[in-house]
Amino acid sequence: MSDRVSDGMNERVDNRADAQVDDILPNGQIVRYSFRERLMHWINGFAYLYLMFTGLGIWSPWLLWILVVFGGLQISRMLHPWVGLVFAMSLTWMFISWAGQMHTTEADKKWWDAMDHYVRNDDEEMPPAGRYNMGQKLLFWGFVFCGVLLLLSGLVLWLPEYIPWNARALRYAAVLIHPSAALLTIGLFMIHIYMSVFAERGAFNSMIRGDVSQSFAKRYHRLWWERVVGSVSRR
Amino acid sequence: MSQATLRIQKISAHSGSVPGEGTQREETVCKLIDTTTCIGCKACEVACMEWNDLPFGETVFGNTYQTMPETRWNYWNLILFNEHEREDGSLMWLMRKNQCMHCAEPGCLEACPADGAIVQYTNGIVDFQQDKCIGCGYCITGCPFNIPKFNAETKRVYKCTLCTDRVSEGLEPACIKSCPTGCLHFGTKDDMRELANARAKQLQEHSNFPHAGVYDPPGVGGTGVMYILHDMTNTEAYGGLPSDPHIPWSVKLWKHPLKWLGNVAMVGGLIGLFVHYIRFGPKEDPDHPEEKQTEPPVAPPAGRPPVALPPEGNAGERFQ
Numbered sequence: 039m040s041d042r043v044s045d046g047m048n049e050r051v052d053n054r055a056d057a058q059v060d061d062i063l064p065n066g067q068i069v070r071y072s073f074r075e076r077l078m079h080w081i082n083g084f085a086y087l088y089l090m091f092t093g094l095g096i097w098s099p100w101l102l103w104i105l106v107v108f109g110g111l112q113i114s115r116m117l118h119p120w121v122g123l124v125f126a127m128s129l130t131w132m133f134i135s136w137a138g139q140m141h142t143t144e145a146d147k148k149w150w151d152a153m154d155h156y157v158r159n160d161d162e163e164m165p166p167a168g169r170y171n172m173g174q175k176l177l178f179w180g181f182v183f184c185g186v187l188l189l190l191s192g193l194v195l196w197l198p199e200y201i202p203w204n205a206r207a208l209r210y211a212a213v214l215i216h217p218s219a220a221l222l223t224i225g226l227f228m229i230h231i232y233m234s235v236f237a238e239r240g241a242f243n244s245m246i247r248g249d250v251s252q253s254f255a256k257r258y259h260r261l262w263w264e265r266v267v268g269s270v271s272r273r
Numbered sequence: 274m275s276q277a278t279l280r281i282q283k284i285s286a287h288s289g290s291v292p293g294e295g296t297q298r299e300e301t302v303c304k305l306i307d308t309t310t311c312i313g314c315k316a317c318e319v320a321c322m323e324w325n326d327l328p329f330g331e332t333v334f335g336n337t338y339q340t341m342p343e344t345r346w347n348y349w350n351l352i353l354f355n356e357h358e359r360e361d362g363s364l365m366w367l368m369r370k371n372q373c374m375h376c377a378e379p380g381c382l383e384a385c386p387a388d389g390a391i392v393q394y395t396n397g398i399v400d401f402q403q404d405k406c407i408g409c410g411y412c413i414t415g416c417p418f419n420i421p422k423f424n425a426e427t428k429r430v431y432k433c434t435l436c437t438d439r440v441s442e443g444l445e446p447a448c449i450k451s452c453p454t455g456c457l458h459f460g461t462k463d464d465m466r467e468l469a470n471a472r473a474k475q476l477q478e479h480s481n482f483p484h485a486g487v488y489d490p491p492g493v494g495g496t497g498v499m500y501i502l503h504d505m506t507n508t509e510a511y512g513g514l515p516s517d518p519h520i521p522w523s524v525k526l527w528k529h530p531l532k533w534l535g536n537v538a539m540v541g542g543l544i545g546l547f548v549h550y551i552r553f554g555p556k557e558d559p560d561h562p563e564e565k566q567t568e569p570p571v572a573p574p575a576g577r578p579p580v581a582l583p584p585e586g587n588a589g590e591r592f593q
Contacts, residue, residue, distance in 0.1 A: 099287055159553045199413070236546075257558060
């Protein structure tokens with residue numbers, strides 16, 4: 039990269055668009071998510087929002103009002119499976135990109151055991167976490183697991199006329215698995231939104247502009263921060 | 274498909290009360306099919322096609338007299354032909370006119386997520402309202418008799434209406450009118466039950482069918498179409514007539530415990546997160562721009578330690 043210059047301590051980039059993951063920007067911010075990661079996250083995120091809202095409208099007549107803004111029951115039923123494919127494809131993309139970073143480590147186990155402090159916002163008490171903490175890893179695997187179930191059961195629900203009478207057990211399983219898995223993702227989703235939008239200031243911006251402050255990295259992902267700062271200063 | 278003159282006692286996916294429930298003293302109607310006197314002439318199949326003005330489709334030859342393997346979206350009434358070997362080695366035809374059973378507790382209606390797409394009138398007829406159908410096919414999953422059929426062109430599901438348009442005008446269904454042997458009867462459920470029991474008794478006592486009986490399965494609350502069978506112990510021989518039909522347990526599990534559990538969990542989750550926020554609030558990050566102060570506070574609030582100020586530097590400036 040011709041426009042990347044090193045001043046001895048920090049790798050600096052003049053143009054934010056060229057910043058790579060784990061770079062430190064001139065103002066000290068650390069790049070956490072590349073443009074590609076943010077793009078796939080938001081394709082997945084907006085697909086999920088559509089699927090959740092239309093799914094809820096079909097789930098219960100009490101929630102039919104949601105579908106008013108989505109064009110009604112019939113349009114929702116027509117588009118839900120197609121958006122489901124977008125969701126499945128972007129989830130696959132996320133899986134390929136992130137699965138390697140989502141294995142549980144010893145640090146994760148310690149972090150998970152101290153969850154109580156995290157819930158009570160006693161973040162100083164928390165053992166250091168890596169680039170992703172145990173909660174984020176569980177969110178990832180939860181969405182991957184439910185995503186597979188939702189895709190398989192969704193295909194059965196999408197095309198019921200191709201499931202012959204003899205294979206009706208498939209349909210019986212699908213009507214139970216699809217909403218169950220969807221409910222699990224809604225639980226994960228609510229926690230995800232709460233953590234990223236309301237609880238950890240700076241987390242939402244990391245998925246919009248890609249960078250987090252040094253203090254954010256140090257506070258919530260200390261092992262990652264140490265690795266980034268260490269690797270940058272070694273260069 | 275006409276609901277103008279009939280009141281409704283059950284509605285699919287409906288969040289409010291049901292307008293017609295308990296408002297009418299009309300009796301439940303019932304179709305009675307005596308399989309022992311059916312000759313398989315298919316007049317009922319033709320009459321159904323005629324009255325309901327259904328487009329023709331290709332028939333499928335499967336080495337029997339049967340018109341096609343199963344009912345279609347445009348073929349609601351199909352006689353199933355089964356060659357049956359009796360215990361003494363002799364052969365007999367088991368012919369069963371297959372169509373919607375108009376269950377008192379319909380699995381299709383239970384499974385349907387579209388408000389008003391499936392209704393049950395006060396006279397017991399279960400009817401699909403295709404204009405409200407969303408084509409999800411859940412009714413196909415809910416039905417224990419494999420009756421609702423999907424039309425890929427219109428993306429809607431169709432089935433026998435028990436000629437509700439005729440019945441609401443005081444006429445009998447078209448199939449009943451066409452039957453040449455009188456094996457099809459139509460009337461109130463009570464009258465049909467009486468007639469059926471008498472005929473079953475006759476078969477048991479005079480025609481050497483000791484297991485003859487009336488098919489009115491309690492698993493779906495009884496049906497608006499009853500059969501008189503030669504042998505109640507072997508209903509499956511009549512083209513797969515289930516001996517104890519009921520709404521699939523997964524559909525029941527999905528529509529009752531899972532629905533309530535899911536709704537309670539979702540509302541509980543929202544309340545829980547809100548309570549957490551007003552109890553613990555957001556996580557504090559002294560370096561966050563919103564929490565950064567350009568001047569030190571005049572005096573720390575009583576009872577709280579002074580806020581640790583971040584070191585001077587460029588850490589909080591936004592990259593332009």
